[in-house]
Amino acid sequence: METMEYTMPREKMLRSGIEALSDVELLALFLRTGTRGKDVMSWSLELLQHFGSLYGLLSADRKEITEVYGMGVATYAQLKGIAELAKRYYNTRVQEENSLSSPDMAREFVQSQLADEEREIFLVIFLDNQNQVIKHSRLFTGTFSHVHVYPREIVREAIKVNASSLILAHNHPSGLAEPSKADRIITAKIMKCCHFMEIRVLDHLVIGRGESVSFAERGWI
Secondary structure, three states: OOOHHHHHHHHHHHHHOHHHOOHHHHHHHHHOOOEOOEOHHHHHHHHHHHHOOHHHHHOOOHHHHHOOOOOOHHHHHHHHHHHHHHHHHHHHHHHHHOEOOOHHHHHHHHHHHHOOOOOOEEEEEEEOOOOEEEEEEEEEEOOOOOOOOOHHHHHHHHHHOOOOEEEEEEEOOOOOOOOOHHHHHHHHHHHHHHHHOOOEEEEEEEEOOOOEEEHHHHOOO
């Protein structure tokens, strides 16, 4: 028999839609049951407070998760499964819809692909003249604090797939999304190379842990 602690967020979802659930209620929906001495809602709240956010919880490693009372390997696997499902959802959505219909969708997609990476990854999304996605590629992989980026390689790939515009993105494994001076310099070099081939750079998104910065929103592109 299902307990009230599980049916409450479920019934709210059925009544008002999944978007109506708070982070605590959404987590409770996945966990289904609480732990000894705590119902699922209390436990979900405690977990989010302990890890700081849903992002902090889902990006925690096995040791961090299993050190928390009541969270064993099964819960760790479940949480990692949720995170991976979200990542694959955004990847599949871009492939099947072939579109990034808004800046928010582009940001969400890039965050799903790069936020948990332990090394800097430089990703490029190639778009046609209707801003439809042709492909996205992780063109360069670096270290924890740096990635070497070669603008000519980006332009070469753009020409190969007949792209009219690009969205650039890379992550900061340190967690801070604020672009560095080097980030701004390499973006300017890429834009200069692309300009000669009449390829537009629409944005450069820098992804941290739970935060991001858009060069376009900053007025740098």
